Amino acid sequence: MAEHPAYPVGLRLTGRRVVVLGGGQVAQRRLPALIAAGAKVHLVSPEATPSVEAMADTGEITWSRRRYEDGDLAEAWYALIATSDAAANVAASAEAERLRVWCVRSDDADAATAWTPATGHSEGVTVAVLTTNAKGRDPRHTAAIRDAVVEGLRDGTLVAPHHRVRTPGVALVGGGPGDPDLITVRGRRLLAEADVVIADRLGPRDLLAELPPHVEVIDAAKIPYGRFMAQEAINNALIEHARQGKSVVRLKGGDPFVFGRGMEEAQALAEVGIPCTVVPGISSSISVPGAAGIPVTHRGVAHEFTVVSGHVAPDDERSLVDWPALAKLRGTLVILMGVDKIGKIADTLVAHGKPAGTPVALVQEGTTAAQRRVDATLATVAETVRAQDVKPPAVIVIGAVVDVGPQTFE
Numbered sequence: 001m002a003e004h005p006a007y008p009v010g011l012r013l014t015g016r017r018v019v020v021l022g023g024g025q026v027a028q029r030r031l032p033a034l035i036a037a038g039a040k041v042h043l044v045s046p047e048a049t050p051s052v053e054a055m056a057d058t059g060e061i062t063w064s065r066r067r068y069e070d071g072d073l074a075e076a077w078y079a080l081i082a083t084s085d086a087a088a089n090v091a092a093s094a095e096a097e098r099l100r101v102w103c104v105r106s107d108d109a110d111a112a113t114a115w116t117p118a119t120g121h122s123e124g125v126t127v128a129v130l131t132t133n134a135k136g137r138d139p140r141h142t143a144a145i146r147d148a149v150v151e152g153l154r155d156g157t158l159v160a161p162h163h164r165v166r167t168p169g170v171a172l173v174g175g176g177p178g179d180p181d182l183i184t185v186r187g188r189r190l191l192a193e194a195d196v197v198i199a200d201r202l203g204p205r206d207l208l209a210e211l212p213p214h215v216e217v218i219d220a221a222k223i224p225y226g227r228f229m230a231q232e233a234i235n236n237a238l239i240e241h242a243r244q245g246k247s248v249v250r251l252k253g254g255d256p257f258v259f260g261r262g263m264e265e266a267q268a269l270a271e272v273g274i275p276c277t278v279v280p281g282i283s284s285s286i287s288v289p290g291a292a293g294i295p296v297t298h299r300g301v302a303h304e305f306t307v308v309s310g311h312v313a314p315d316d317e318r319s320l321v322d323w324p325a326l327a328k329l330r331g332t333l334v335i336l337m338g339v340d341k342i343g344k345i346a347d348t349l350v351a352h353g354k355p356a357g358t359p360v361a362l363v364q365e366g367t368t369a370a371q372r373r374v375d376a377t378l379a380t381v382a383e384t385v386r387a388q389d390v391k392p393p394a395v396i397v398i399g400a401v402v403d404v405g406p407q408t409f410e
């Protein structure tokens with residue numbers, strides 16, 4: 001008999017009974033997707049893996065703790081046959097055939113009436129890959145194709161321009177600390193879809209070079225602002241481009257809401273009714289110390305970390321930071337935008353009780369090829385910054401965590 005190709009279809013299982021026979025590894029792998037599809041899953045198996053047991057304990061599935069018996073597939077719409085008992089699998093398969101229940105067999109794809117594709121998801125699309133017929137079945141190959149398609153869609157290297165639902169308005173994308181691999185999958189995809197990108201100096205600037213030529217890239221620092229404040233001019237540029245119906249990405253360093261003025265931009269867009277999507281990013285406050293081998297917390301060393309802006313000096317009346325209180329904390333202090341003021345900051349911390357020998361590390365241009373770490377103490381940091389010519393952008397870490405790890409970290 002000629003072998004015809006399988007007919008692909010998506011089953012809508014919400015509220016429908018699905019019977020799973022066998023509670024081993026196969027069930028463990030398949031159950032989450034059945035549960036996610038809303039199926040009423042009933043497991044028949046004398047035992048189950050701890051993960052499958054947990055699904056029964058939490059009520060995600062129901063469970064008959066016994067072997068398969070004829071009649072178990074009654075009322076089922078779909079069945080997964082995956083017991084370790086070959087005879088039971090054959091008998092259950094026969095019952096499925098008799099009752100016209102589509103069934104998957106883990107032990108014998110040839111005897112099954114349905115196959116499970118390799119599946120993956122990307123922003124509202126399910127990618128499902130099946131081999132055409134039983135002879136060509138190669139699960140690793142189908143999984144590899146699935147991975148290639150899903151990864152490509154996620155990172156924007158596979159573009160489906162005709163059917164893509166573009167995110168309307170403006171996306172405030174946290175680009176991470178600088179290494180182009182440290183942007184989120186969603187951020188990268190939105191970047192690949194953008195018509196206009198308004199970018200800060202910090203963040204993954206290498207990604208901008210990869211954008212197709214039709215994408216307009218605007219350096220946020222160079223937007224002329226005339227009678228406006230610089231931030232207002234950026235807000236106006238976002239609004240203006242979005243009003244032209246363009247997909248606009250506002251690419252920021254780190255996370256948009258950590259000293260990133262992200263909420264000001266979101267508010268400006270909301271005021272004029274432009275939709276705004278916020279994509280979190282990996283903040284330099286954690287990742288840059290980490291890249292230099294410094295954990296911001298460490299068991300037995302620091303149970304807290306505090307992220308502080310050092311852009312105004314402690315004695316500046318505009319400062320909102322309670323430096324005397326910070327001096328009393330036992331955990332880690334992480335200071336952003338603090339290179340210029342580190343001398344005054346260190347003096348203030350020491351004056352309010354922090355030991356002068358507290359270790360300090362400055363990590364300049366973290367996660368980029370130019371990353372550099374300079375170590376000091378509160379007593380020596382001002383002089384070290386001068387002598388070593390430490391320049392922004394740098395993250396300053398103060399506390400015992402500075403000394404817990406190796407100095408370089410791959």
Ligand SMILES: C[S@@+](CC[C@H](N)C(=O)[O-])C[C@H]1O[C@@H](n2cnc3c(N)ncnc32)[C@H](O)[C@@H]1O
Pocket residue numbers: 177178202203252253254255256257258259260282283284285288335336337338363364365366367368392393394395396
């Ligand atoms: C305006 S703040 C923006 C912070 C950003 N939103 C974040 O979450 O990382 C800029 C400061 O972040 C720090 N910074 C950002 N990226 C950095 C990097 N790659 N290396 C060192 N410091 C960085 C520096 O302290 C810099 O002055």
